[in-house]
Amino acid sequence: xxxxxxxxxxxxxxxxxxxxxxxxxxxxxxxxxxxxxxxxxxxxxxxxxxxxxxxxxxxxxxxxxxxxxxxxxxxxxxxxxxxxxxxxxxxxxxxxxxxxxxxxxxxxxxxxxxxxxxxxxxxxxxxxxxxxxxxxxxxxxxxxxxxxxxxxxxxxxxxxxxxxxxxxxxxxxxxxxxxxxxxxxxxxxxxxxxxxxxxxxxxxxxxxxxxxxxxxxxxxxxxxxxxxxxxxxxxxxxxxxxxxxxxxxxxxxxxxxxxxxxxxxxxxxxxxxxxxxxxxxxxxxxxxxxxxxxxxxxxxxxxxxxxxxxxxxxxxxxxxxxxxxxxxxxxxxxxxxxxxxxxxxxxxxxxxxxxxxxxxxxxxxxxxxxxxxxxxxxxxxxxxxxxxxxxxxxxxxxxxxxxxxxxxxxxxxxxxxxxxxxxxxxxxxxxxxxxxxxxxxxxxx
Ligand code: ADP
Numbered sequence: 001x002x003x004x005x006x007x008x009x010x011x012x013x014x015x016x017x018x019x020x021x022x023x024x025x026x027x028x029x030x031x032x033x034x035x036x037x038x039x040x041x042x043x044x045x046x047x048x049x050x051x052x053x054x055x056x057x058x059x060x061x062x063x064x065x066x067x068x069x070x071x072x073x074x075x076x077x078x079x080x081x082x083x084x085x086x087x088x089x090x091x092x093x094x095x096x097x098x099x100x101x102x103x104x105x106x107x108x109x110x111x112x113x114x115x116x117x118x119x120x121x122x123x124x125x126x127x128x129x130x131x132x133x134x135x136x137x138x139x140x141x142x143x144x145x146x147x148x149x150x151x152x153x154x155x156x157x158x159x160x161x162x163x164x165x166x167x168x169x170x171x172x173x174x175x176x177x178x179x180x181x182x183x184x185x186x187x188x189x190x191x192x193x194x195x196x197x198x199x200x201x202x203x204x205x206x207x208x209x210x211x212x213x214x215x216x217x218x219x220x221x222x223x224x225x226x227x228x229x230x231x232x233x234x235x236x237x238x239x240x241x242x243x244x245x246x247x248x249x250x251x252x253x254x255x256x257x258x259x260x261x262x263x264x265x266x267x268x269x270x271x272x273x274x275x276x277x278x279x280x281x282x283x284x285x286x287x288x289x290x291x292x293x294x295x296x297x298x299x300x301x302x303x304x305x306x307x308x309x310x311x312x313x314x315x316x317x318x319x320x321x322x323x324x325x326x327x328x329x330x331x332x333x334x335x336x337x338x339x340x341x342x343x344x345x346x347x348x349x350x351x352x353x354x355x356x357x358x359x360x361x362x363x364x365x366x367x368x369x370x371x372x373x374x375x376x377x378x379x380x381x382x383x384x385x386x387x388x389x390x391x392x393x394x395x396x397x398x399x400x401x402x403x404x405x406x407x408x409x410x411x412x413x414x415x416x417x418x419x420x421x422x423x424x425x426x427x428x429x430x431x432x433x434x435x436x437x438x439x440x441x442x443x444x445x
Contacts, residue, residue, distance in 0.1 A: 001123065001156025001183065003149065003164035025362070026216045027141045028339050030245070033110045034147045035343035036350075036367070040086050041111035043270050047091050050264040052102065059094035061085055067093055072159040073123055080154055086113030092265045096121035101208070101239040105255045107247040108267035114243045118210050119151050121241065125208050126182040128161035133201045136234075137185040137210040138227055140217045142168045143339070148212060149185050167191045173200055188217070188226035195233055203233035211258050214244040218254050231258050272398030274429055279397070280436040281411040281422055287315065290378060290412040291322055296438040297410065298328070303374045305349070308358045309396055311379035319378060320358040333359035361392055377411045380421045388424040410436065 049058060061067055063084055064077050085093060088108045095102045096117065106114060122135040139145040145168055156162050165171075165179060167186025173179075179200050184191065194200040209231065217223045231240070240259040244251050247266070255262070282297075284290045294308075310316040313335050320332040331345050331354035346367060349357045357372075361381060381392035397409040411433065413419050426433045 001152050001159060001162040001164045003153065003166060003181070026219055027144060027213075030110060030213055030216055031141070031143050031147065031339050032342055032346075032367070034144075035339065036346050037111045040113055041109060043087060043112065043267065045087075045268045045270060047087050047108075048264075048266045048268075049091050050266075051095075052261050052263050058091075059098075060090045061094055062090065067097055069097075069120070069124060070159070073120065073155065075158040076123075076155045077120070079157060080116075082116070086116075088265060088267050089113045089117045092117050093120065095263050095265070096239070096241065097124055100237070101125065103240045103259045103262045104265065105242045105244075105259050105262040106265045107244050107251075108265075109269045110245045112267060115148055115151050115212070116155070118212070118241055118243060119148070119155050121239075122183055122208050122210065123152070123156050123159060123162060125239070126162055128159070128182060130182065131180040132205055133165075133179050133181060133184045134206060135183045135208040135210070136191060136201070136203075136206050136230070137183070137212060138188050138191055138217075138230065139185065139212050140187070140220070140223060142170075142187060144213060144216075145185050145187055152183060152185065167194050173198070188223045188230065192226045192230050195230060203230070204235050206234050206238050208239045208241065209234055211240075211242045214242050214255055214258075215246045215248070215251050218250055224254060228257055272394050274394065274398055274431050276399055276405070277397055277407045277409050279409045279411070279431065279433040281413050281433050282436050282438055283419075284412060284414045286414060287318075287378075290414055291319065293412065293438040294323075294376065294378070295326060297376075298326075300438075304355070305352070305372050306356050306374040306376055307372050307396075308356060308376040308378050309381070310358065310360055311382070313360055315379065316358050316360050323356060323358065328356050329354045330356045330358060333357060335360060335362055361396075372407075373405065374408045374410070377409070380411055380413070380418050380425070382421055386417075388421045388428070390425060390428045393425050394429070 051058065064074060064082065069077070088106060092104060092106050095104050108114060122137065126134045137148060139148055145166060149164060149166060152164050162183065163181040164183045164185065165181040167184050167190045169187065169190055171190070175198065177200050184194070184201060195203045211217065211227055217227060242255045242259050244255070282293045284293055308319065310319060316332060316334060320330045323330045331349045333342055333345050337345070348354060375397045377396065381389040381396065383389045397407065399405065399407055411422055413422055422433060
């Protein structure tokens with residue numbers, strides 16, 4: 001499969017509503033995850049399957065051969081370095097490739113192989129001899145659509161008869177165009193226009209409809225409506241597939257409107273725990289004192305790699321500067337950076353080029369850096385109202401069972417207010433956070 005990538009559009013970034021900001025934030029995180037992800041997320045959890053027809057046997061496959069893929073596609077799969085299906089693919093692929101094709105709602109965290117699965121399903125169902133669109137895939141943003149498009153191109157590398165086109169803002173086609181490409185990937189607004197207003201696509205000929213990142217999609221009401229309007233134009237026998245990283249009530253309601261009679265495949269996220277973490281706090285009076293304490297800690301123990309969390313971009317910037325002056329190799333992850341820049345910073349840190357990563361929470365949410373053994377909360381996590389943010393605390397310092405390594409978390413407390421936050425966090429998890437005296441650091445390690 002191949003396509004020409006249109007030039008990047010200039011967006012009107014000036015006046016954003018809160019809804020748009022929130023959506024951007026989710027979409028940006030999803031993109032960041034894709035950019036920094038180079039392999040599958042491991043999981044020990046079992047896949048849950050709810051079949052539409054509970055009497056039909058439950059198929060799962062342990063190899064790609066069992067799926068009887070077209071040889072060109074199998075070659076593409078192996079060229080991508082996949083040896084065997086991921087957990088979610090084991091169950092989702094047989095359902096998606098069954099005859100007649102089955103509808104599916106699938107949920108699992110990012111990095112578990114959803115995209116690869118539906119790309120394989122789309123490429124399996126197209127007939128390259130028919131020169132018209134047969135698969136539609138909608139994504140929440142331009143950038144996410146491009147990422148998925150790349151996967152289609154990679155997977156379809158040996159199946160060059162199949163062509164791909166991007167239905168995204170900025171890809172202007174002449175009126176009266178009839179698309180010849182078999183696969184169309186794009187954002188809901190443009191895709192709806194292409195089907196309805198410009199009739200570049202005949203929706204009645206679509207065999208597979210994929211809605212990706214449903215949880216990001218529904219953050220924008222407009223996208224939700226547009227997706228439903230596209231879905232309504234498709235024939236009854238069209239296969240409907242919906243994917244999401246999370247599954248709140250709202251996602252579920254939307255999913256049911258998009259996918260009639262669904263099979264459901266779910267993979268629980270690995271639980272994080274504080275069991276293998278030693279937690280400490282340090283009492284200080286100001287941010288300068290916190291910085292001194294940090295230096296003492298660095299002087300006393302060997303820290304391979306640490307992540308340091310600050311509440312604001314300003315503090316993060318200041319701290320990164322101070323640490324560099326002390327001779328540390330510091331990476332700074334900050335909110336004003338483009339997603340691509342953030343991905344580059346994280347990559348460098350993962351490769352060990354820097355030993356300290358200073359960041360605000362927003363930037364680092366949802367990112368696993370497995371080799372980090374020390375996490376420092378330069379500021380404790382609080383929500384907008386100043387209440388302790390237990391979930392973020394757990395996510396920053398918690399470990400999933402699979403890594404199993406022991407970790408160290410150090411919390412900097414600089415006021416009655418933050419002491420109060422710390423106490424509440426301690427109570428919430430019912431795990432003791434010990435006081436650390438930074439003039440006498442023999443006890444840690
Ligand atoms: P998701 O859509 O759930 O975020 P992806 O399909 O993007 O997950 O897969 C995550 C990463 O794992 C990608 O780098 C992808 O190339 C890789 N991957 C997907 N399926 C397999 C597999 N069966 N074997 C090895 N790697 C895989």
